[in-house]
Amino acid sequence: MRSRGMLVALLVSSLLLALSPTASTEETSRVTIGLNGFENNITPFTHSFGAFPNTHDLVHLVYDSLFWSQARDDPEPWLAESAEPSEDYTTWTVSLRDDVTWHDGTPFTADDVQFSMEYYVEHEADSGRYAHHVGDMPLYEDSEIIDDHTIRLDFAHPAGQFRIMPGADLPILPRHQWEDVAEPGAFTEELPVGTGPYRVAEIVSDQQYRFEANDDYFQGRPLVDELVMPIIQEPAAAFAALQTGDVDYVSQNVPTELIEAFDRADDIEVLRGTIFQSIQLYFNTPREPLDDPQLRKAIALAIDREEIVETVLLGNGEPGRDSYMHPESPWAIDEEIRQFDPDQARDLLDEAGYDQMNGDGIRLTPDGDPLAFTVLVSSFDPQGIRTSQIVAEQVSEVGIDLEVEALDPATIGQRRRAPEPGQEADFDIRVGGLEAHAHVDPDALYYFFHTPGERGFGETQTSYANPEFDEIVVRAGESGDLDERRELLAEAQRILAEDVPMIVVMYPDGIWAHRTDGYAGWIADFGHSPLTKRSFLAEYAGTGVGEGPLGTGVEEAARQPWVWVLVALLVIAVVVAAVFLRRRGADEYE
Numbered sequence: 001m002r003s004r005g006m007l008v009a010l011l012v013s014s015l016l017l018a019l020s021p022t023a024s025t026e027e028t029s030r031v032t033i034g035l036n037g038f039e040n041n042i043t044p045f046t047h048s049f050g051a052f053p054n055t056h057d058l059v060h061l062v063y064d065s066l067f068w069s070q071a072r073d074d075p076e077p078w079l080a081e082s083a084e085p086s087e088d089y090t091t092w093t094v095s096l097r098d099d100v101t102w103h104d105g106t107p108f109t110a111d112d113v114q115f116s117m118e119y120y121v122e123h124e125a126d127s128g129r130y131a132h133h134v135g136d137m138p139l140y141e142d143s144e145i146i147d148d149h150t151i152r153l154d155f156a157h158p159a160g161q162f163r164i165m166p167g168a169d170l171p172i173l174p175r176h177q178w179e180d181v182a183e184p185g186a187f188t189e190e191l192p193v194g195t196g197p198y199r200v201a202e203i204v205s206d207q208q209y210r211f212e213a214n215d216d217y218f219q220g221r222p223l224v225d226e227l228v229m230p231i232i233q234e235p236a237a238a239f240a241a242l243q244t245g246d247v248d249y250v251s252q253n254v255p256t257e258l259i260e261a262f263d264r265a266d267d268i269e270v271l272r273g274t275i276f277q278s279i280q281l282y283f284n285t286p287r288e289p290l291d292d293p294q295l296r297k298a299i300a301l302a303i304d305r306e307e308i309v310e311t312v313l314l315g316n317g318e319p320g321r322d323s324y325m326h327p328e329s330p331w332a333i334d335e336e337i338r339q340f341d342p343d344q345a346r347d348l349l350d351e352a353g354y355d356q357m358n359g360d361g362i363r364l365t366p367d368g369d370p371l372a373f374t375v376l377v378s379s380f381d382p383q384g385i386r387t388s389q390i391v392a393e394q395v396s397e398v399g400i401d402l403e404v405e406a407l408d409p410a411t412i413g414q415r416r417r418a419p420e421p422g423q424e425a426d427f428d429i430r431v432g433g434l435e436a437h438a439h440v441d442p443d444a445l446y447y448f449f450h451t452p453g454e455r456g457f458g459e460t461q462t463s464y465a466n467p468e469f470d471e472i473v474v475r476a477g478e479s480g481d482l483d484e485r486r487e488l489l490a491e492a493q494r495i496l497a498e499d500v501p502m503i504v505v506m507y508p509d510g511i512w513a514h515r516t517d518g519y520a521g522w523i524a525d526f527g528h529s530p531l532t533k534r535s536f537l538a539e540y541a542g543t544g545v546g547e548g549p550l551g552t553g554v555e556e557a558a559r560q561p562w563v564w565v566l567v568a569l570l571v572i573a574v575v576v577a578a579v580f581l582r583r584r585g586a587d588e589y590e
Contacts, residue, residue: 031519033531034238034247035229038206043192044120044171045127045184053277053435054251055129056169057532061211061227063171063194066094066113067163068534071276071440071527073330073482075168079108079195083167089158089480096149100218102174103199110151114143115175117153119184126185128457129437133166136455137443137477158480161442169437197222197533207231213536222536223521233380239513242268248518251531254511255382256314262513273524275510276326276436279387281375281503282416284427285464289365290373294352296500301345302398305338308390309506312383316511320504323493326439327507333490337497345398354399363399372401373428376415379406384431387505402429417460421452425463436527442485445492446473449501464501 035058037050042062049055066083067075077083083094100108117140120127124135134140138159144152155162177193178184191200197219198211211227230247232238235255241247245267254262254270262268281299283290290296305319318327322339325332349355354363354371362370375392377384385406392402407415415426438444450456450473451465458464469492476488496502512530514522521541522530534540 029225031224031227031249032247033227033229034232034241034250034252035209036231036233036235036238036250036252038231040188041190041192041203042200042209043184043187044130044173045123046188047129049129051251053275053433054529054531056435056437057528059171060196061198061533062192062196062200063173064100064196065166065168065170065172066096067168069525069527070164070168071436072168073164075163078168079113079172080167083163085160085162085480089160089162090155092153092155092159092162093146094151094153096151097218098149100195101216102176102195103193103214105216106174106176107148108172108174108195109148110145111148112172112175113151114145115179116170116173117143119173119178120170123184126183128460130166130170132447132457133170133443137446138162138165157478160480160482160485165441165443169441197536198227201226217537219537220539223538223541224519224536227536235382242513242515245515245517247515249514249522249530250512251529252512253383253508254513256312256316258513259314259316259511267516268513269516271510271512271514271522271524271530273510273512273529274328274526275524275529276329276439276507276527277510278320278326278434278439278504278507279384280320280432280434280505281391282430282432282462283501283503284425284429285462285501286424287428289354289369289371290428292352293499294348295354295371296503297498298345298348298352298398299395299400300500300503301339301341301348302395302400303391303503303505304340304394305505306340307394308387311390312386313506313508317506317508320506322497322500322503324445324496324502324504325493329439331440331442331444331486331489333493337494342398349398357399360401361396361399362401370401371399372403375402375404376412376427376430377404377406378409378412378431380409381431381433383508384433388431391505418463421459425459440527442489443473443477445489445496446477449473449492449496462501464499466495466499469495469499 035051036054039048039051039055039058040046042059044059047055047059051058064079066078066080068078069075079097079100081095081097083092085092096110102108117134120131121135121140124131139156141156142154146152174193181187197214197217199214200209201212202210208231209229213222213225215221232241235252238250238252239255239258242250259270262270283296285291300322309315309317309319319338321327321337323333323337349363353366356364358364358370362372364370375388377388385404388404392404395402412430416430418425447456448458448461449464449469450458451470452459452463472488472492476485479485510524510529522535523540523542524530525532525534
């Protein structure tokens with residue numbers, strides 16, 4: 001009888017093993033992640049974009065939004081179970097999950113949602129990344145709590161995009177931690193309390209974070225107990241640490257010169273995905289002579305963006321488009337607007353009065369000043385530096401001189417902003433990157449390019465001003481008809497393609513690397529890097545829900561045909577064994 005039980009137990013254990021994740025939580029109790037920058041105590045009001053473009057996903061390890069994710073035009077319910085609009089889209093009734101608690105055990109309720117909306121509006125100046133989606137577009141007015149898990153939200157204008165923005169973007173705050181915080185931007189000493197899959201357990205300023213799994217997370221306990229994130233800003237140092245095994249994953253894109261080697265390596269695996277990232281040149285459009293759209297258009301025509309993608313990215317990306325938005329964005333214009341034509345650039349420059357040159361072959365303005373500009377780029381961005389150098393070489397062919405100046409990000413951040421309203425920022429051209437939010441937000445064109453003033457935040461970008469463009473993007477943002485909104489945004493993108501306040505040079509592919517002897521559940525979820533909460537949740541981890549390889553996850557295993565064949569064979573084996581042992585036992589008994 002004992003041998004019969006042992007055999008059946010062994011077969012059952014084999015069956016359970018076939019359905020278990022290939023990398024158990026015991027095998028991956030700690031994952032070490034080389035993080036590319038420090039984000040203070042990781043709250044929606046204190047982050048610094050030090051870990052850009054990972055800032056948003058890092059914040060959402062700690063906090064949750066009502067829906068997931070901003071990269072989709074029909075996001076999945078998350079803290080919310082549903083959200084239904086009124087006929088004119090000015091009111092949304094949101095039903096919330098009833099099984100959510102904050103990290104400190106306090107129940108999550110509609111009161112937290114109401115508080116969050118009001119707090120973001122009250123402190124909009126301290127949280128430009130998030131608060132503008134309740135303090136500007138769409139403009140939150142009021143709310144009514146129906147019960148603990150139902151709330152009605154009212155907006156000043158039709159908010160057809162509510163599920164996306166702010167629904168799938170805005171981190172919901174706990175009233176009990178934030179209600180007495182008068183200066184949220186200075187709230188950097190206390191550890192944050194969220195509903196997310198991880199809580200921040202320890203912070204060593206500018207050096208390291210340590211996260212611990214939220215055992216009571218409503219989407220299931222995370223697969224990894226502990227995330228340790230040393231800050232490694234230099235890409236060379238980060239990927240050296242990956243190769244030596246000091247980190248399991250690096251948050252930065254793999255440098256192009258390492259991609260082929262990592263693809264061949266046995267101990268490193270490469271993930272690829274769509275992240276809606278872009279690298280662009282920002283013009284200081286009020287500064288003469290860069291206030292001339294014809295000059296900016298000529299510079300755009302002189303840049304061979306396909307060559308830059310092949311040279312800098314080794315083809316792992318797409319050339320930028322003058323219509324700005326990433327081609328895979330739900331709001332991108334249908335037609336491709338991009339042109340490389342140095343001869344046309346020369347003709348435009350001649351027509352605009354830049355037809356004289358100095359002894360160095362540099363064109364002159366009508367006042368006799370050379371068309372010579374400085375391009376600011378982060379000293380921590382080797383890809384941006386190389387891009388700037390190639391752009392400078394290409395533009396010199398039409399008689400424009402660009403000098404590349406690499407500075408620390410903090411200095412560039414200061415120089416990109418005007419000292420006072422109405423004053424001019426201290427730069428000619430700068431190189432910068434944008435992440436998914438800037439391309440999937442249907443109101444991104446409004447925020448980046450509306451004339452500086454009370455609306456938008458164009459003064460921190462290019463200070464571009466065009467009343468016709470303003471009128472179109474405001475109409476789009478206040479339209480409850482998403483089809484009408486798409487048509488208006490397409491029209492706005494065509495205007496940008498003519499005025500060129502910003503040149504998108506390229507859209508890099510997402511390419512990341514992790515060690516094969518570490519955690520296997522990483523996914524490249526559409527519009528996100530693998531450093532996203534869903535890489536650590538059993539329902540999604542390693543399932544290829546984005547564009548990553550298959551790995552861990554009971555749910556994914558259950559979807560694999562080979563697993564069900566094995567399960568069937570094991571079940572048959574268990575039944576046969578049981579019958580055999582039963583007969584043998586009966587014979588022995590007789």
